Amino acid sequence: MDANELLKKVRKIEIKTKGLSQNIFAGEYHSAFKGRGMTFSEVREYQYGDDIRDIDWNVTARQNHPYVKVYEEERELTVMLLVDVSGSRYFGAMGEDKRQMIAEIAATIAFSAIQNNDKIGVIFFSDKIEKFIPPKKGRRHILFIIRELLDFSPEQQGTDIAEALRYMTDALKKRCTTFVISDFIDGHDFYKALSIANNKHDVTAIQVYDKRDAQLPDVGLMRVVDLETGNDRWVNTSSGKVRKTFNRWWYERQQKMVETFNRCRVQHASIATDEDFVKALMSLFKKRELR
Template identity: 75%
Template structure:
């Protein structure tokens, strides 16, 4: 991509997603993704109803009246984006293509993170780890991430979610909040890796799909190409049994995905490319915030 074109796209996504984050998501994000520990803040005089286990006996002895330790939530989080950069994300028939929506969703989450003073990092994956951007803070870091989201070219075409989950589990020692963003078109079984990763990290799955992924149109003979393995062929979409078999494939794949996520206690937002992703993210954040 030419430098000028890339800068225009970065600027466009920057303006849109920064505005969404600051005006809509900041409060919901803060509520949905809480800190993981407590740090000492101060001591104050004991008040009726305070937990006696929090009494600071040293201060109490000095002042000859009870004082308690006050703690506050350790708010800073590390947020990781696991971004599927396989070739199937290039597909787009209804609405924008999956790559564009994935970039906008990821950028919005990234801005929500730094607005709340959290670190943000990225793992780009296909059927291997394509690139790791360590977690950092700051506007320059966000712009770097956005540039990579727009212009990154993977070496491999396939998808292996398990590889990404295993890498994150090994690479990140501290617990982090992880957004796994993919169309989840994956021929591998990633259930085990998901269970292991979810025991260590807080994982949220965001599926971005095109409605043409779900059903075949009735338009007669159609030439199709598998974007991930490059194989091409012809199918007769006027055949009712062919369309039914394809719909069954999609349904069974979705069932397998939701079952794997449910077993690992992973929340899911499934968003079509012609839908408003902001509304879906708001619903996801609100649901987590009321728990």
């Protein structure tokens, strides 16, 4: 991708996702992802309905009138995006490819974070840690992240979510809010790593998939290629038995994934590339508010 084309794509995503985060997600994000506690803000005169436990007795005695301490939420969070950059992200048959949707979702979360004065960082992973971008604030930092989301070239093509979670758990000493964004097509078991990560941090999982990941079309003999291994084979998609076996594989894999999230108490959403990710994120944020 040349520099001009990349700049246009970055700008297009900025306009779309910044608008979403400002107009739709700002309140939901703030409510769903809480700060670390309450900190003292100021002292003001007592008003009807104030909690008497907040009365500042020293100031009250000096002023001969009741005053209360006012607290505000200690808002600043550290937000980490764990972004899958394996070969399967390039697949897109029913809508835009997964890479594009992953970039838009990540950018929306990033803009929502900086509007709430939170820091944002990224870990790109395949079956190894490809790149670590330390958490920072600011528009320039977000634009750098978007450029990397669109144009980053990994050294490997496989997927190892457990490795990414272990790295994040070791690298970040303070508790952070973490989004794992992936298609979760991974042959490794990531239950233990996810459980440990969510005990230390606040982990949310977002699956981005293509509906052709889940169901083969009936189009006769078709050559299929594994984008992560490069292996290919011919498949007779006209065979009902073949399509049924493929559907069962997808269903069982999804069931295992959801079971893992539930056992680890991790909130999650699954979004197809031809669907509106806005509704899915809104629903996810609202579920977090009700926890």
